[in-house]
Amino acid sequence: MEVEFSKENFLLPEMKYECEYILPIIFKFLINNGLFIRLTDLDHTADVQLHGWGTSLKEAFEQCGVAMFGYMTELDYVSVESCYEIEAKGDDIEGLLFHFLDELLFLFSAEPFLVCKKLEITKFDVQNFDIVCRCYGEPFELGKHPQGTEVKAITYSAMQVVQDAERSNYEVFVIIDI
Amino acid sequence: MVVRSYNDELKYLEKINDHCWRIKKGFQPNMNVEGCFYVNSRLERLMLEELKNSCRPGAVGGFLPGVKQIANVAALPGIVGRSIGLPDIHSGYGFAIGNMAAFNMDDPLSIVSPGGVGFDINCGVRLLRTNLYEKDVQPVKEQLAQSLFDHIPVGVGSKGIIPMNARDLEEALEMGMDWSLREGYVWAEDKEHCEEYGRMLNADPAKVSMRAKKRGLPQLGTLGAGNHYAEIQVVDEIYDKWSASKMGIEEKGQVVVMIHSGSRGFGHQVATDALVEMEKAMKRDKIETNDRQLACARINSVEGQNYLKAMAAAANFAWVNRSSMTFLTRQAFAKMFKTTPDDLDMHVIYDVSHNIAKVENHMVDGKERKLLVHRKGSTRAFPPHHPLIPVDYQLTGQPVLVGGTMGTCSYVLTGTERGMQETFGSTCHGAGRALSRAKSRRNLDYKEVLDKLDELGIAIRVASPKLVMEEAPEAYKDVTDVVDTCHAAGISKKCIKMRPIAVIKG
Numbered sequence: 001m002e003v004e005f006s007k008e009n010f011l012l013p014e015m016k017y018e019c020e021y022i023l024p025i026i027f028k029f030l031i032n033n034g035l036f037i038r039l040t041d042l043d044h045t046a047d048v049q050l051h052g053w054g055t056s057l058k059e060a061f062e063q064c065g066v067a068m069f070g071y072m073t074e075l076d077y078v079s080v081e082s083c084y085e086i087e088a089k090g091d092d093i094e095g096l097l098f099h100f101l102d103e104l105l106f107l108f109s110a111e112p113f114l115v116c117k118k119l120e121i122t123k124f125d126v127q128n129f130d131i132v133c134r135c136y137g138e139p140f141e142l143g144k145h146p147q148g149t150e151v152k153a154i155t156y157s158a159m160q161v162v163q164d165a166e167r168s169n170y171e172v173f174v175i176i177d178i
Numbered sequence: 179m180v181v182r183s184y185n186d187e188l189k190y191l192e193k194i195n196d197h198c199w200r201i202k203k204g205f206q207p208n209m210n211v212e213g214c215f216y217v218n219s220r221l222e223r224l225m226l227e228e229l230k231n232s233c234r235p236g237a238v239g240g241f242l243p244g245v246k247q248i249a250n251v252a253a254l255p256g257i258v259g260r261s262i263g264l265p266d267i268h269s270g271y272g273f274a275i276g277n278m279a280a281f282n283m284d285d286p287l288s289i290v291s292p293g294g295v296g297f298d299i300n301c302g303v304r305l306l307r308t309n310l311y312e313k314d315v316q317p318v319k320e321q322l323a324q325s326l327f328d329h330i331p332v333g334v335g336s337k338g339i340i341p342m343n344a345r346d347l348e349e350a351l352e353m354g355m356d357w358s359l360r361e362g363y364v365w366a367e368d369k370e371h372c373e374e375y376g377r378m379l380n381a382d383p384a385k386v387s388m389r390a391k392k393r394g395l396p397q398l399g400t401l402g403a404g405n406h407y408a409e410i411q412v413v414d415e416i417y418d419k420w421s422a423s424k425m426g427i428e429e430k431g432q433v434v435v436m437i438h439s440g441s442r443g444f445g446h447q448v449a450t451d452a453l454v455e456m457e458k459a460m461k462r463d464k465i466e467t468n469d470r471q472l473a474c475a476r477i478n479s480v481e482g483q484n485y486l487k488a489m490a491a492a493a494n495f496a497w498v499n500r501s502s503m504t505f506l507t508r509q510a511f512a513k514m515f516k517t518t519p520d521d522l523d524m525h526v527i528y529d530v531s532h533n534i535a536k537v538e539n540h541m542v543d544g545k546e547r548k549l550l551v552h553r554k555g556s557t558r559a560f561p562p563h564h565p566l567i568p569v570d571y572q573l574t575g576q577p578v579l580v581g582g583t584m585g586t587c588s589y590v591l592t593g594t595e596r597g598m599q600e601t602f603g604s605t606c607h608g609a610g611r612a613l614s615r616a617k618s619r620r621n622l623d624y625k626e627v628l629d630k631l632d633e634l635g636i637a638i639r640v641a642s643p644k645l646v647m648e649e650a651p652e653a654y655k656d657v658t659d660v661v662d663t664c665h666a667a668g669i670s671k672k673c674i675k676m677r678p679i680a681v682i683k684g
Contacts (some may be wrong), residue, residue: 035540071333072334073334079546093219102450106389106392106393106447108335108441109392109393109394109397109447110389110392110393110394110395110443111398115261122461125334140334140335141335142335142336145333145335146642146644147333147335147641147642147684148334148401148645149334149403149642149645149648150334150402150403150404150405150684151334151363152297152298152443152446153446153447153450154296154450155271155471156470156471157271157471176402177271177297177446
């Protein structure tokens with residue numbers, strides 16, 4: 001659903017994501033402690049892992065969503081022209097993340113074909129697993145936006161939601177099928 | 179998952195002959211049948227290395243190695259015969275890509291699994307012949323590649339140019355290539371040379387979510403991205419002259435066009451929706467699997483039936499999609515050579531599906547059984563005289579189209595009786611990844627890849643050049659190794675080899 005928004009004082013979030021193959025946090029720990037060094041062996045052959053992080057779980061989710069769009073095109077070429085609101089529900093936190101990304105993928109794959117540069121989760125209910133998110137960007141346009149990789153689907157494989165409240169470190173890892 | 183050292187794992191594997199390994203029961207828990215995989219010495223090394231890496235301490239996350247995935251499939255309820263890995267196998271979501279498995283339809287506990295079909299339902303390859311020769315095409319190769327690139331929408335975010343509204347889509351989903359024929363996009367004979375005659379009769383668009391239809395509508399008639407491509411190829415070698423002539427291939431140098439594409443966002447969404455539904459059905463029916471990614475439902479359950487009907491609609495979508503691109507290819511050629519597609523003899527040689535589940539009759543333990551055959555990254559390869567292959571190929575066996583990767587050769591094989599007995603009439607589908615995408619991106623430079631193709635005399639038009647190294651030949655198993663293994667194992671027979679002269683991709 002398209003919603004109104006003000007372009008005045010519009011701020012883009014800081015980039016806190018990577019969409020290359022990123023190692024799960026446990027490996028980072030092992031590597032940092034010199035226990036595990038053969039990184040490349042962990043690669044697998046079909047897909048790409050998205051990794052978003054932040055000081056809250058909400059931020060990690062937002063970052064992970066933007067990461068997916070960053071894989072479809074180069075976000076530097078995208079300007080913020082319109083805003084759409086989506087809602088996602090799940091049965092658990094992984095399910096919520098899955099459906100959140102699936103909604104975003106749908107926003108890109110069908111009308112309005114939106115590429116998002118900024119996501120703003122306005123309702124983040126982790127008790128009932130319900131998200132409402134405002135998605136800022138513009139419709140994908142050949143010639144203006146470089147073509148990246150096509151995302152076929154979101155998967156549950158090796159999905160991780162890391163919540164470390166003490167150090168306010170939140171991270172999510174999702175493998176997408178491309 | 180059972181944790182064992184690599185040497186202990188090897189005790190469960192046994193080399194039966196030069197081309198086939200047996201996976202014994204116990205390799206993974208609850209295996210109902212044994213597994214097997216076909217490899218030659220080089221591919222064998224890749225397979226075992228993958229297993230060895232997974233035995234390292236701390237190696238969790240990502241995908242299981244292909245051998246483990248074959249064994250997990252062997253533990254699914256209702257499986258008959260063996261869980262079979264083909265030479266191009268590589269690990270995928272749930273089922274490995276290049277894994278086929280058949281389930282007994284008469285067993286009420288038998289399952290259907292969307293993971294056994296893949297996200298890209300009815301992804302497949304179509305081959306068009308022409309009466310042109312390399313000498314006719316070489317001088318205009320670049321223009322022809324450009325013309326194809328202009329005609330066929332490719333890459334992320336491209337939209338189809340075949341006029342379509344929501345009602346047309348409903349009809350296309352139900353009718354498959356009959357729709358394309360009615361609308362004038364294909365010739366009547368095209369249907370003959372297509373698995374299932376380009377239409378799965380059990381398709382029911384009502385079982386497909388609105389979301390899938392919305393994703394599908396703008397993408398009909400588009401090639402897609404990733405490993406999908408359209409290639410202009412030249413016949414490089416003919417191994418079986420008689421069979422080749424039945425396909426209209428007379429001599430070396432003849433020009434053909436290969437189109438590799440699937441059901442686009444429509445199929446991806448059908449698969450996603452089904453996986454979500456089946457997770458619930460599994461809890462209800464208490465179906466246990468070794469891997470959460472092997473979500474499945476009983477064939478006779480509501481979810482199972484809904485999936486099969488929606489999958490059939492997605493299969494029809496894919497045939498209409500490839501048919502639309504056939505139309506565009508014929509137009510591009512006709513314009514370039516200022517003649518008609520008819521005069522260029524641009525017939526469809528064959529169209530194969532390599533991501534699909536089908537109901538087929540096979541002999542199991544000496545009895546004929548009705549089976550649901552899952553082929554994920556595996557091509558049907560029926561022998562001569564099989565009732566389901568077209569009249570033109572009754573004596574040669576079904577043509578099997580094996581696409582290489584950008585810049586490598588492709589093959590046409592034919593089905594054999596031995597394949598029918600050993601692999602439920604299935605064989606390989608392509609090259610199969612050897613390097614992960616992330617790895618190939620790190621190790622290869624896209625300019626080098628493009629220069630190398632240029633050196634080989636291959637014209638290339640690509641929507642996202644920076645991603646070209648993900649699909650570079652170096653990232654794949656050698657297709658010749660794969661095809662030679664199938665030929666040597668006797669599960670299909672080499673007929674024609676083609677090499678590309680122009681590639682169009684996403």
